[in-house]
Amino acid sequence: MKNIQTINPENSNQNTGQDTTFYQAVGNEVELFDTAWNNQLPVLLKGPTGCGKTRFVQHMAEKLGRKLYTVACHEDLTASDLIGRHLIGDGKTYWQDGPLTKAVREGAICYLDEVVEARKDSIVAIHPLTDDRRILPIERTGELLQAPDGFMLVVSYNPGYQNLLKGMKPSTRQRFVSMRFDYPNAELEAKIIQQESGCSEDWAQKLAHLAQQIRNLKDHDLEEPVSTRLLIYTATLINKGMSPLEAAEAAIAEALSDDESVVEALMQVTKAYLG
Amino acid sequence: MEEWVGVKWHHYITQKAMPSFPDAALRLESIQKPLSIYFRAMGGDKALKISYTGPQKIHSHRNWVQKIAGAGNRTECAHFQRDYLYLPEKIDCFSNSENNSDLYYWLAAMASHNQSPHHEQLLPHNLYLTQKSIHRWTGLKASYLQLINKHINHRPNIQSLPKPLQPAESMLRQCLLELNPNNALTPELLAQLNPVPLWLYASPLSVQQATQKDEQKDPDLKAEASQNENEKNKRYQAESIEDAEKDGLLAFRLESLFTWSEFINLDRSEEDGDDEDAMRVADDLDQLSVSRGETASKLKLDLDLPAPEYDDIIKLSGILLPEWHHKKQQLVKDHCSLQLMQLKDTPAATWSAELKKTAQQLKHQFEVLKPQRQWLNQQAEGQEPDLTSYLDFMVSKQQGNSQSDPKLYRQCQQTHRDLSCLVLTDLSLSTDAYISNDLKVIDVIKDSLYLMSECLHAANERFAIAGFTSRKRSHVRYYDIKGFDQAYNDETRNAIHAIEPSYYTRMGAAIRYGCQQLIKQKTKQKLMLILTDGKPNDLDHYEGKHGLEDTKQAIKEARQTGITPFCVSIDQQAYEYLPYLFGSQSYFHIKKATDLPKKLPQLYFQLTG
Numbered sequence: 001m002k003n004i005q006t007i008n009p010e011n012s013n014q015n016t017g018q019d020t021t022f023y024q025a026v027g028n029e030v031e032l033f034d035t036a037w038n039n040q041l042p043v044l045l046k047g048p049t050g051c052g053k054t055r056f057v058q059h060m061a062e063k064l065g066r067k068l069y070t071v072a073c074h075e076d077l078t079a080s081d082l083i084g085r086h087l088i089g090d091g092k093t094y095w096q097d098g099p100l101t102k103a104v105r106e107g108a109i110c111y112l113d114e115v116v117e118a119r120k121d122s123i124v125a126i127h128p129l130t131d132d133r134r135i136l137p138i139e140r141t142g143e144l145l146q147a148p149d150g151f152m153l154v155v156s157y158n159p160g161y162q163n164l165l166k167g168m169k170p171s172t173r174q175r176f177v178s179m180r181f182d183y184p185n186a187e188l189e190a191k192i193i194q195q196e197s198g199c200s201e202d203w204a205q206k207l208a209h210l211a212q213q214i215r216n217l218k219d220h221d222l223e224e225p226v227s228t229r230l231l232i233y234t235a236t237l238i239n240k241g242m243s244p245l246e247a248a249e250a251a252i253a254e255a256l257s258d259d260e261s262v263v264e265a266l267m268q269v270t271k272a273y274l275g
Numbered sequence: 276m277e278e279w280v281g282v283k284w285h286h287y288i289t290q291k292a293m294p295s296f297p298d299a300a301l302r303l304e305s306i307q308k309p310l311s312i313y314f315r316a317m318g319g320d321k322a323l324k325i326s327y328t329g330p331q332k333i334h335s336h337r338n339w340v341q342k343i344a345g346a347g348n349r350t351e352c353a354h355f356q357r358d359y360l361y362l363p364e365k366i367d368c369f370s371n372s373e374n375n376s377d378l379y380y381w382l383a384a385m386a387s388h389n390q391s392p393h394h395e396q397l398l399p400h401n402l403y404l405t406q407k408s409i410h411r412w413t414g415l416k417a418s419y420l421q422l423i424n425k426h427i428n429h430r431p432n433i434q435s436l437p438k439p440l441q442p443a444e445s446m447l448r449q450c451l452l453e454l455n456p457n458n459a460l461t462p463e464l465l466a467q468l469n470p471v472p473l474w475l476y477a478s479p480l481s482v483q484q485a486t487q488k489d490e491q492k493d494p495d496l497k498a499e500a501s502q503n504e505n506e507k508n509k510r511y512q513a514e515s516i517e518d519a520e521k522d523g524l525l526a527f528r529l530e531s532l533f534t535w536s537e538f539i540n541l542d543r544s545e546e547d548g549d550d551e552d553a554m555r556v557a558d559d560l561d562q563l564s565v566s567r568g569e570t571a572s573k574l575k576l577d578l579d580l581p582a583p584e585y586d587d588i589i590k591l592s593g594i595l596l597p598e599w600h601h602k603k604q605q606l607v608k609d610h611c612s613l614q615l616m617q618l619k620d621t622p623a624a625t626w627s628a629e630l631k632k633t634a635q636q637l638k639h640q641f642e643v644l645k646p647q648r649q650w651l652n653q654q655a656e657g658q659e660p661d662l663t664s665y666l667d668f669m670v671s672k673q674q675g676n677s678q679s680d681p682k683l684y685r686q687c688q689q690t691h692r693d694l695s696c697l698v699l700t701d702l703s704l705s706t707d708a709y710i711s712n713d714l715k716v717i718d719v720i721k722d723s724l725y726l727m728s729e730c731l732h733a734a735n736e737r738f739a740i741a742g743f744t745s746r747k748r749s750h751v752r753y754y755d756i757k758g759f760d761q762a763y764n765d766e767t768r769n770a771i772h773a774i775e776p777s778y779y780t781r782m783g784a785a786i787r788y789g790c791q792q793l794i795k796q797k798t799k800q801k802l803m804l805i806l807t808d809g810k811p812n813d814l815d816h817y818e819g820k821h822g823l824e825d826t827k828q829a830i831k832e833a834r835q836t837g838i839t840p841f842c843v844s845i846d847q848q849a850y851e852y853l854p855y856l857f858g859s860q861s862y863f864h865i866k867k868a869t870d871l872p873k874k875l876p877q878l879y880f881q882l883t884g
Contacts, residue, residue, distance in 0.1 A: 085663075086670035093670045213316050221312045265312035268380050272317070275414025 023052065023059035024192050026184045033060050036177050037109075037152050042130045044115075044173070045156040047181025050227025052192075053156045056181070057111045066150060067108035069099040073118035079125040083138055095141055100126070104136045107150030115155040116168055123172055129153055130175035183228055186212050192228060197235035203244075207231045210273040214252070214266065221265075222256055230255055244274040300367035301375040303327050310383055314360070317387035317412075325383070327351070327364035352476040353382045355391040368472055369425055377418050378472060384408050384415060385475050394477035398447075398465055399456040401474040406454050422473060423451050430469055444468055587754075591615040596784045598748065601824035611784040613751040623765070624772030630722055630872070634729040637876050644692060644734035644880070650685050657686030694883060695737045695759060695796040698727060699789045701807040702742040702754065703780040708808075710868045716808050716845070717776050722872040723806065724756075724771045730876040732763040737798060740767075741789060742774055745781030747815045752778070753788050759796060782811035783825035786840070790833045801838045802883065806875075808868075809846045827856050843878065845871055 036043050037060075045053045054070070061068035071082065084098035103110035115123065128135050134147040155176065157168065183189065186208040194204035208231065215225040230251055237247035245267070253266040303310075303325075311325050330351045351363035362382055366375040385404050392400035409416045433444050443464040446457050451471065470476070591614065598610035626634075651657075653664050661683055668681045706716040724740055731738045739761075742754040756774065757767045786805070793801045811822035833840050842857045845868040853862040863878055865871050 086666065088666060088669050088673070093673050213318065216318060216321075217312060217316050221315065261308040262312055264306075265309035265316060268309065268313045269316045270414075272380075272384060272412035272414045275417065 020062040021055065021059045022195055023055055024184065024188055024195070026182075026188060029056065029179055029181070030060070030063075032177070032179060034064075037064055040134060040147075040149060040152070042153040042155075042176045044176035044178045045154065045181055046159050046178065047156075048183070048224055048227065049158055050229030051181045051183050052228060053181050054111075054113060057109070057154055057156075061109045064109075066152070067103075067106055068111060069103045069108055070111045070113060071099050072113045073115050075117060075119060077118045077122050079122045080140075082122065082125055083136070084140075086140065100129075101136060101138065101145065103153075104129070104145045104147045104151050107148035109152045109154060112153075112155040114157055116157045120169055120172075123169075126153060126155075127172070127175065183211070183215065183225070189228055189231065193231050193235045196232045197239050199235040199239040203235060203238055206274055207235055210248075210252075210270060213269055213273070214256075221262055224256075226252055226256060245270060248274060295367045296370045297367055299370055299372040299375055300365050301372050301379065302365045303362055303379070306376060306379060310362075310379055313380060314383040314387055317384055318389070319360070319383070319387035320389050322358065323355075323360050324358060326359045326361055328354075328356075328361040350470055352470055352472075353386065353474070354476045354478050355386070356478045356480060360386050363472075366472070368429065369422070374422060374425060378422055381408075381415065381418060381422060381473060382475070384412060385473075390475075391481070392475050392477055394481070395462045397462060397474070397477065398450060398460055401471070402450060402454050402456050404475065405473075409454075419473070426472065427451065440464070440467055447471075587619045588617045589614050590617045590755075594788065596751070596787050598783060599825040599828035601821060601828075606828075611748045611751050611781065613753055613784055613788050616752045616754045618754065618756075618770055618773050621766070621769040621773040624769045626722075626725060626768070626772075630725065633873060634726050637726060637730045637873075638733040640880060641730040641734040641876070644736065644883070648687050648689060650687050652685055653682040654684045654686040655680070655682050657684030659685045661685045692736065692883075693799040694802060695793060695798045695800070696731070696739075696802040696804060696879070696883075697759075697789050697793050698724065698738065698740045698804045698806065699785060700724065700740070700742045700774075701780055701782075701805075701809075702744040702774060702776050703809075703812075704744075704776050704778060705780070705809050707776040710845075714869060716868060717774070719845070719868055719871050720806060721771055721774060723875045724774075725768065726872050727876050727879065728757065728763055728767065728771065730879070737796070739792065740771070741785075741792075743781075743785035743789075744776075744778045745784065745813050745817075746778040747813060748781070748784075748817070750778075751781050751784040751788075753785060759792070779813040779817075780807070780809065780811050780822075781813045781817055782807070782822070783829040786826065786829040786833060790829075790836060790838055793838050794836055800883075803833060803838050803840045804879065805840065805842045806871075807842065807844050807846070809844075810852060823852060823856065830856060841882065843871070843875060 033043060033056075045056070047053055057070075058068060071077070080098065082098045082100040084096050084101045087094045087096050097105065100110050102108070112118070112123075112126070128137060129147060129151075130153060134151070136145040136147065137143070138145065184192065186205075189211060190201070190204040190208035193199065193207055194201055197204075211226050211228075211231055214222075218225045233255075234247050234251040237251055238244050248270040249263075249267060252270065253263045256266060257263055307325060314323075314325060315321050328351060353360070353362050355361070360383075362379065366378050369375050369378065385401075385408055388404055388407060390400070390404065392404070405419065409419055427448050430444070430448070433441050436444055443460055446460045447465070447468055450457050450460065451473075592612070594613040594615065595609040596611045596613055597606040597608050599605075600607050652661050654661070664681070664683050668683060700720055702717075702720075706720060709715050710719065728738070728740065737759060738757070739759045740756040742756060743752065744754075745751040754774065756770050757763060761767065782805075786803070789803055793803060810818075811826045812818040813822065817825070830840050840857060840861060842853055842862040843865065844853055844862065845865050849862070849864040853864065856862075863874075865874055
């Protein structure tokens, strides 16, 4: 084991002493997350795109003073991408920790974003970490890591669009405390838009109400309704001097659909609100 | 000649009588889709459909030109009626089409409050809705003001109206601009003024019901009648027959009247089938006179099976198949006899433009499934070294355990989708039933098969299409519409178009035969997509438990041979038995049958993409 050392420790999403990332609580999520962390329970966040899941984790990590390792899951993600692999240099081999292993060693928070995108067999690697054993066996090196109390595993996914062949194994899903996220109500959303984009209160209000209206179309005409993130984009464009209709067309209507008649309808709704 | 002059005169005089701008006319059809989405987005009831009505009779004052033209007494007003929001079929009251389009959106916005004005409170209610809309959607204010000002310019000159109506007209104009209701403007006066196209009007039925409340005797009949009317898409005005025409100028010989009315003591609520002629006549009528009184009795007919002389060609008969006997818990050998059928007539088919357009859109999506070039890692040879494999290899070499045959390359290859799909559709007589005004289940199935094949063809997928029907165990019929190795071309399209419903649904035997065809395919994955509209059933006790158990067994057998069965059903009760047959993951229930054509390819995409 002696010739194996950890090299090049990477810093992801490090808190560089600024104020904590802005997050507007909607329900009891902060409290729930706190309690889960204090009691070493893994957490699953589910909710539509752009509703603030990632931002929430970032905020909580800062609040709890933990380092955060984020992994964006994809189809080719292998178990060794999570746990680590050997590298060669100077005629020697080095062991490089993966983000999951790093988080376990440092007692940090490991966040697997869009976890259903990863192949099921790579996700099985997290199983021993998510029950009361809280261990991480590293096959290649023969190491067995015991997770410290500060370590926490957080995964997220979007239940909106699911392939029948994808989806989470029940054996994986049942290892987490689950929290559902949704878009905030108009009042809170306006606050968030204003805070994030720096636009005027009036515009923030208008956009938030427009969003409420567009969300009526969920399932019926739109696969996914407009996200808070898109509203912030729109507000940013408006704030930087674009005309409101142009901003909404680019950041809302065209972003939501490729179908011309849907775009046309969304623009008419936008006109009714912002015109 | 006489007719030609008549037509010219009609155009001339109606144009003189009613200011309209045919060049700028906008038809509802052309913006129906965005308009419906807009309506729902604004908060409109999602269950409502937007459609158009026949014009309704109005009682506003007409000038002499209008009277000569016979115009101005019928107009299309926006109103709610049961499951529909009715808007004018076309709007041409403004000189530029943008205004006409704005008017549609304005009406949809007004309607999205989901309130139907009471006919006696038309003015205050509409002004209230207008105010609410303008307040809520500030962007609509400019649009309203523009439309209303233009509309007021087009309203008849105040001086040209009869003296008693002159103050009413100016009051109305003031109300429209200031949005304050004026109590002096009574519903009676309002009814004599020209209608306001920006308003919602009371549902004609509710008006009629209000006036006829005490005349209603038989509540059962009423319920039945209303249910019937419910299914109508385009509505005609129904009104009580006492309404006598007193206003107007008869400048024609009676026999050349442009409109006609009739009253026959027939129970319309029981009449089914819209023959085209009746629809055409109804278009010409001012009003349909509907009787609610007691009339003739009903006739009930049972449908008979099609006659054998119209039968299709038997390609091969005597294919024996087993059937599951659930009481004995065993397969009864050679219990069913299957015939391979070919359609007799496959005339050249024409598919609707709308369907073709949908096919085009879906095809685009299916292109993704086309075999693509892809990088494969860990290959024995290839164009590029695979760095990850190389690392792993070097590490294990350094640690002293080297592999003899390392796979260290990446190769770019055409990947093949290793999948064959058999679409097996139910052609039993139950698919002959109507699911909407002019669509039968079989039409929906045809459209679905067409769209599906277009998509699968575009994606280079390996697929076959077959239909099945049965009449007792000795006649299970299997129509090979497209074989796996058969090219997809116009012949196949015609065959899809020519399928006809007949007989019953012996699902088990058909699935078994379908499996035999699928097993011959060399691909790794085999998908059997079964389309049906109901439970398995046949004359010889193949119903209820027996039919279900046999089908379940056939599906189990299919799974054992490595085939993935998946069922798509439009049966309302599908959720009661499909989970039992196919398991909770292997079926899909389409609630609205007319959605099937679009949903099916998407479902396939989702299942296999």
